[in-house]
Amino acid sequence: MNLFSKWIMPFFFAMALFSGNHLIAAAEPFNSNVKDCIENRDLCSEEEPADVGETDAKAEAEMEQVGIGFLDVFRMIAALAFVVALLYFLLRFINKKSRSYQENxxxxxxxxxxxxxxxxxxxxxxxxxxxxxxxxxxxxxxxxxxxxxxxxxxxxxxxxxxxxxxQPSDIFNRIKASMTERKKQSGGPSDFKQEFERKIADLKKSREQAVQDLTDREQKKNE
Known part of the structure; x- marks a missing residue:
């Protein structure tokens, strides 16, 4: 009974939640045969075609009925909340199992x-x-x-x-921190460019300093 309440009931709830409403259309059966149509033409008289304006109005009304309503949005939100809750309780269940294993x-x-x-x-x-x-x-x-x-x-x-x-928030924070750490470790073209420019500037500065030291030495010798 405990297994049924934990897994089977949420499964049937999800199936009922994701199942949509199906429209079934049925045509009126035609019981008359050809002989009846020949003898009584009124029974088999074809309907006159509807006007173009009336047809367009019906099509627009059908299109409006097909759109997403409040119930569909509520079902999507409820389904998302159900999936998140299911993942959360599944993680807690795994955590308890691992804890009991560690305690042993x-x-x-x-x-x-x-x-x-x-x-x-x-x-x-x-x-x-x-x-x-x-x-x-x-x-x-x-x-x-x-x-x-x-x-x-x-x-x-x-x-x-x-x-x-x-906790879900801690899991998301860990994923975000892991992605940020990977970006820092991998680096990008802009990071490499900045590092290269810094090295070039340091090299130029050291060369200018060496030239200045050499000039000062020559001046001291001449004095």
Whole structure:
């Protein structure tokens, strides 16, 4: 029942949402045969063609009915919101699965900070113990957190940070930052041109400085 409510119901909701209204047209059946038409011409008399103006008016009215209405716009917005919500809950489901997998591991990395000089402080969870390690040329135990409240606080903060990483806004920000970083690394023709012009200017300045130094030396020798 839990699987049905999580996946089957949203699937049928999406199918009902994306399915549009289909118009079905049926022609009136013609029950008379040729003999009846010959004997009673009034039954099979052809209708007179409609006027051109009346035909154009009907065509314009049909075109107006075919246009997109408020209901269609509402369906599009609802479908988009449903897809975004489905992706969000799917990411949260994957996050919970990965978290449960990490909790089953013996060693769990809770966080750390760099101190410079290839040295850092790391906090890890080994079984039910939370250890603070100093990492440099070797690994040394700095402290073991024995206080249960402090240990639970660290674990709660780790779970909150993991949940925040799966927020839609954070995902979009990460994608945007990744694209910006790629642009910076790849660079463009304008960046290369600016760098080239800067190098040329530095080279010209150094050459002028060398010529000036040589001129000053010659003047000192003549004096």
């Amino acid at each position: 591991q013996t060693v769990l990395h809770l966080g750390g900070t760099a101190l410079g000089g290839n040295r850092s402080v790391q906090v890890i969870k080994v079984g039910e113990r939370v250890l603070v390690l100093g990492v440099g040329e070797d690994v040394s135990l700095l402290k073991e957190i024995d206080d249960k409240k402090e240990r639970d606080k660290l674990l709660t903060r780790y779970e909150e940070q993991t949940d925040m990483m799966m």
